[in-house]
Amino acid sequence: MSHPVDNAVSAVRTYIEQHRAAFLDDLVAWLRIPSVSAQPDHAQDVRRSAEWLASKLEETGFGTAEVWPTAGAPAVFAEWLSEDPEAPTVLVYGHHDVQPAAREDGWSSDPFEPVVRDNRLYARGAADDKGQVFFHTLGVRAHLAATGRTTPAVNLKLLIEGEEESGSPHFRALVEERADRLGADAVIVSDTGMWSEDTPTVCTGMRGLAECEIRFHGPDQDIHSGSFGGAVPNPATAIARLVAALHDEHARVTVPGFYDGVVELTDEERALFAELPFDERRWLDTAKSRAAHGEAGHTTLERVWARPTAEVNGIGGGYQGPGSKTIIPSSAMVKLSFRLVAGQDPDHVEKAVRAWAAGQVPEGIRCEIDFAPATRPCLTPLDHPALRSVARAMGLAFGKPVRYTREGGSGPAADLQEVLGTPVLFLGISVPSDGWHAPDEKVELDLLLKGVETAAHLWGDLGEHWRHAP
Amino acid sequence: MSHPVDNAVSAVRTYIEQHRAAFLDDLVAWLRIPSVSAQPDHAQDVRRSAEWLASKLEETGFGTAEVWPTAGAPAVFAEWLSEDPEAPTVLVYGHHDVQPAAREDGWSSDPFEPVVRDNRLYARGAADDKGQVFFHTLGVRAHLAATGRTTPAVNLKLLIEGEEESGSPHFRALVEERADRLGADAVIVSDTGMWSEDTPTVCTGMRGLAECEIRFHGPDQDIHSGSFGGAVPNPATAIARLVAALHDEHARVTVPGFYDGVVELTDEERALFAELPFDERRWLDTAKSRAAHGEAGHTTLERVWARPTAEVNGIGGGYQGPGSKTIIPSSAMVKLSFRLVAGQDPDHVEKAVRAWAAGQVPEGIRCEIDFAPATRPCLTPLDHPALRSVARAMGLAFGKPVRYTREGGSGPAADLQEVLGTPVLFLGISVPSDGWHAPDEKVELDLLLKGVETAAHLWGDLGEHWRHAP
Ligand SMILES: [Zn+2]
Ligand SMILES: [Zn+2]
Numbered sequence: 001m002s003h004p005v006d007n008a009v010s011a012v013r014t015y016i017e018q019h020r021a022a023f024l025d026d027l028v029a030w031l032r033i034p035s036v037s038a039q040p041d042h043a044q045d046v047r048r049s050a051e052w053l054a055s056k057l058e059e060t061g062f063g064t065a066e067v068w069p070t071a072g073a074p075a076v077f078a079e080w081l082s083e084d085p086e087a088p089t090v091l092v093y094g095h096h097d098v099q100p101a102a103r104e105d106g107w108s109s110d111p112f113e114p115v116v117r118d119n120r121l122y123a124r125g126a127a128d129d130k131g132q133v134f135f136h137t138l139g140v141r142a143h144l145a146a147t148g149r150t151t152p153a154v155n156l157k158l159l160i161e162g163e164e165e166s167g168s169p170h171f172r173a174l175v176e177e178r179a180d181r182l183g184a185d186a187v188i189v190s191d192t193g194m195w196s197e198d199t200p201t202v203c204t205g206m207r208g209l210a211e212c213e214i215r216f217h218g219p220d221q222d223i224h225s226g227s228f229g230g231a232v233p234n235p236a237t238a239i240a241r242l243v244a245a246l247h248d249e250h251a252r253v254t255v256p257g258f259y260d261g262v263v264e265l266t267d268e269e270r271a272l273f274a275e276l277p278f279d280e281r282r283w284l285d286t287a288k289s290r291a292a293h294g295e296a297g298h299t300t301l302e303r304v305w306a307r308p309t310a311e312v313n314g315i316g317g318g319y320q321g322p323g324s325k326t327i328i329p330s331s332a333m334v335k336l337s338f339r340l341v342a343g344q345d346p347d348h349v350e351k352a353v354r355a356w357a358a359g360q361v362p363e364g365i366r367c368e369i370d371f372a373p374a375t376r377p378c379l380t381p382l383d384h385p386a387l388r389s390v391a392r393a394m395g396l397a398f399g400k401p402v403r404y405t406r407e408g409g410s411g412p413a414a415d416l417q418e419v420l421g422t423p424v425l426f427l428g429i430s431v432p433s434d435g436w437h438a439p440d441e442k443v444e445l446d447l448l449l450k451g452v453e454t455a456a457h458l459w460g461d462l463g464e465h466w467r468h469a470p
Numbered sequence: 471m472s473h474p475v476d477n478a479v480s481a482v483r484t485y486i487e488q489h490r491a492a493f494l495d496d497l498v499a500w501l502r503i504p505s506v507s508a509q510p511d512h513a514q515d516v517r518r519s520a521e522w523l524a525s526k527l528e529e530t531g532f533g534t535a536e537v538w539p540t541a542g543a544p545a546v547f548a549e550w551l552s553e554d555p556e557a558p559t560v561l562v563y564g565h566h567d568v569q570p571a572a573r574e575d576g577w578s579s580d581p582f583e584p585v586v587r588d589n590r591l592y593a594r595g596a597a598d599d600k601g602q603v604f605f606h607t608l609g610v611r612a613h614l615a616a617t618g619r620t621t622p623a624v625n626l627k628l629l630i631e632g633e634e635e636s637g638s639p640h641f642r643a644l645v646e647e648r649a650d651r652l653g654a655d656a657v658i659v660s661d662t663g664m665w666s667e668d669t670p671t672v673c674t675g676m677r678g679l680a681e682c683e684i685r686f687h688g689p690d691q692d693i694h695s696g697s698f699g700g701a702v703p704n705p706a707t708a709i710a711r712l713v714a715a716l717h718d719e720h721a722r723v724t725v726p727g728f729y730d731g732v733v734e735l736t737d738e739e740r741a742l743f744a745e746l747p748f749d750e751r752r753w754l755d756t757a758k759s760r761a762a763h764g765e766a767g768h769t770t771l772e773r774v775w776a777r778p779t780a781e782v783n784g785i786g787g788g789y790q791g792p793g794s795k796t797i798i799p800s801s802a803m804v805k806l807s808f809r810l811v812a813g814q815d816p817d818h819v820e821k822a823v824r825a826w827a828a829g830q831v832p833e834g835i836r837c838e839i840d841f842a843p844a845t846r847p848c849l850t851p852l853d854h855p856a857l858r859s860v861a862r863a864m865g866l867a868f869g870k871p872v873r874y875t876r877e878g879g880s881g882p883a884a885d886l887q888e889v890l891g892t893p894v895l896f897l898g899i900s901v902p903s904d905g906w907h908a909p910d911e912k913v914e915l916d917l918l919l920k921g922v923e924t925a926a927h928l929w930g931d932l933g934e935h936w937r938h939a940p
Contacts, residue, residue, distance in 0.1 A: 225809070
């Protein structure tokens with residue numbers, strides 16, 4: 001007599017094997033639509049991509065599949081309700097738009113004419129994000145087939161936006177407007193990756209982001225550095241001194257209150273990070289950098305995943321052309337971005353930075369600061385029931401225990417967390433070599449099908465372990 | 471019986487009064503030639519200006535008056551030898567090219583159609599520098615007429631360059647090539663100004679200038695600040711820290727060895743500076759600045775005239791456009807200029823800055839430094855016999871004792887000092903309101919004629935007090 005889990009795994013695999021060809025044919029058809037949201041002449045293609053997806057989701061079995069217009073490119077919303085009244089509700093987030101791509105950028109084949117080479121599917125959007133959206137279509141059907149159900153074990157919702165590669169300018173407004181339709185117990189972001197082919201991982205959080213520009217105004221116009229040099233405040237010198245004061249000798253941010261509320265890594269989390277097969281030399285190659293440098297007392301992975309930062313994205317003032325110009329510049333500016341981690345409040349950080357910066361302004365200099373809208377950090381605790389389900393489902397698909405990572409970047413998922421008040425989880429099967437935003441983007445077909453398998457197991461596991469009180 | 475000095479003063483005045491109309495007509499004719507050296511379509515005008523001046527100097531009585539070609543615009547050289555074998559030799563420096571000017575820049579009348587309003591002559595070049603060159607033509611003739619001599623009491627040489635407003639790119643080569651013709655006991659720079667109409671002053675020195683660009687290279691390309699922020703060195707942060715380290719809390723330059731050799735102000739010089747009717751609020755208006763700031767223990771005038779400085783002329787790195795871009799920039803740079811004072815050696819300063827900068831480069835950052843050719847400082851001691859002559863001559867012309875200033879800027883006169891090994895003195899009658907390089911440039915006619923008077927007295931005084939051993 002075989003073990004029930006083994007039975008479930010092989011039932012899912014069998015179903016996927018039977019339907020993989022049609023699944024890949026459909027994905028290839030979708031990838032052929034050049035839904036480049038950043039290029040206005042592809043606006044019609046982005047709309048076509050949304051309509052194609054909505055119709056495919058309907059065909060898959062979703063009871064509802066709608067194209068949602070926005071002030072920009074449309075999103076797709078779909079819903080497949082469970083007949084189980086105690087079923088939890090899950091909202092899958094992804095995007096159907098893609099980065100620009102042209103053969104002459106260095107592609108080995110047309111980016112919108114998908115081809116399979118060496119069991120890899122090459123096309124713009126193969127991994128980011130059409131492939132990782134599309135595995136949910138076969139995933140939910142494999143879930144039904146393997147369990148003999150007619151409706152999923154969760155209320156399954158999909159929100160697939162069309163402007164992620166353009167900075168999601170209308171996403172938050174859309175989520176606010178449609179919040180009643182989007183309500184869920186958990187958001188599953190299907191737009192990230194895992195450590196490597198050999199090391200399946202679950203991402204447990206992303207950093208937040210606060211951005212500002214600080215401008216120092218000195219003389220009303222550029223003045224002659226011979227006539228006045230050494231006797232009036234120079235705004236370029238002053239802005240440099242502000243930047244230099246931003247970090248102490250341990251590379252910690254000096255802004256008073258900046259670390260308020262920071263959720264420190266537990267010993268367990270640090271141990272989990274340390275388990276990952278991290279090769280700093282290879283990481284530096286990826287970073288195109290020659291040294292690791294950051295907050296004392298933390299590893300590189302801790303620094304990029306779990307520590308807040310302050311980085312200069314741009315600095316400028318005075319004469320920057322060839323040769324020289326003997327001026328004291330009229331003004332200078334710096335663009336700073338602060339990555340935030342769980343427990344940090346962007347409003348509090350903004351206040352803290354403003355107060356700190358005000359204290360860095362020398363006499364005779366006028367300071368202006370503008371903050372852009374912030375993105376909150378998100379973090380799912382390791383013991384969250386939905387996270388445990390994701391880890392178990394992925395473990396079944398890959399046949400080995402998964403490990404845990406985080407994302408150093410920030411994303412629109414934070415808007416879902418904030419507007420809906422829902423925890424955000426991440427399920428991704430892309431690997432670093434997939435070439436997001438680069439020529440020859442691809443997805444590994446074996447991993448793509450592991451994504452299908454993971455989704456198939458996930459809905460059953462969630463429905464079983466995370467029931468609503470009747 | 472009248473006093474002989476009074477006689478000399480009135481003899482000079484009488485001669486000037488008799489010839490002032492013709493003198494001004496000539497100057498106006500010269501000012502009509504738009505000798506803008508920075509604009510290639512005026513190259514012919516610059517040549518015409520040189521030829522006009524050479525011919526006028528010949529007519530004035532100079533035995534030699536030559537147009538000297540350069541790789542750019544031509545200079546004019548003239549010489550009027552003394553019959554006195556013990557006469558010292560003086561080389562007057564000025565320039566016949568002018569800054570660009572156009573009516574639409576805000577001029578009240580055509581910049582190349584000179585007009586007199588309220589006893590002021592308005593035209594591009596009226597003060598900078600044609601007016602201050604031209605007063606030497608009437609000055610030497612007044613000297614002869616008032617003393618009854620047929621040759622000047624000094625061997626008088628003039629070198630009037632044609633590219634000063636374009637940065638004198640070929641001046642040093644010209645001086646090196648013609649050094650045998652230019653030999654002199656003193657250089658008189660006739661291209662500066664004085665404190666104010668009420669306060670005639672003699673400038674005793676200019677600061678030197680060393681300029682460099684320092685580039686910090688980090689990642690091979692801009693990298694994502696989400697993925698890598700907080701874990702690799704940021705070249706923009708590093709260049710800001712270098713700039714911040716350039717001055718200590720007393721606004722002194724921290725570069726070890728920077729102050730080596732600096733000739734400190736004597737108590738006498740500080741007292742002379744302090745005697746000037748300096749109004750810091752008005753000076754700040756001129757500087758378009760809101761605060762005085764500089765090296766502790768020094769007044770504003772000491773800071774701009776007699777102290778070496780380090781100023782940021784430009785800083786740049788990363789994204790400087792509108793909005794934000796979450797990158798760690800690949801590189802960042804700063805343009806620094808160091809004003810130097812007497813006793814400082816530009817080569818030593820360059821070595822000191824290079825060594826200091828090398829110590830500011832964090833691990834993982836690559837540093838490049840380029841220095842431009844430097845300009846040496848020049849300073850004439852207060853007790854130099856030629857400086858005493860200038861002060862006495864100006865005192866006679868203005869009817870009051872003169873005071874002493876310096877120039878914070880740097881100029882091609884330093885090349886004369888260095889190549890010829892000759893002390894440099896300054897004789898200028900322009901005032902700050904003359905609007906050098908600005909619309910409505912003018913010269914005060916009364917002051918212009920005081921310049922003529924000063925020159926007339928100066929040659930006699932120098933010939934009397936600074937004789938060569940026979
Ligand atoms: Zn994506
Ligand atoms: Zn000039």
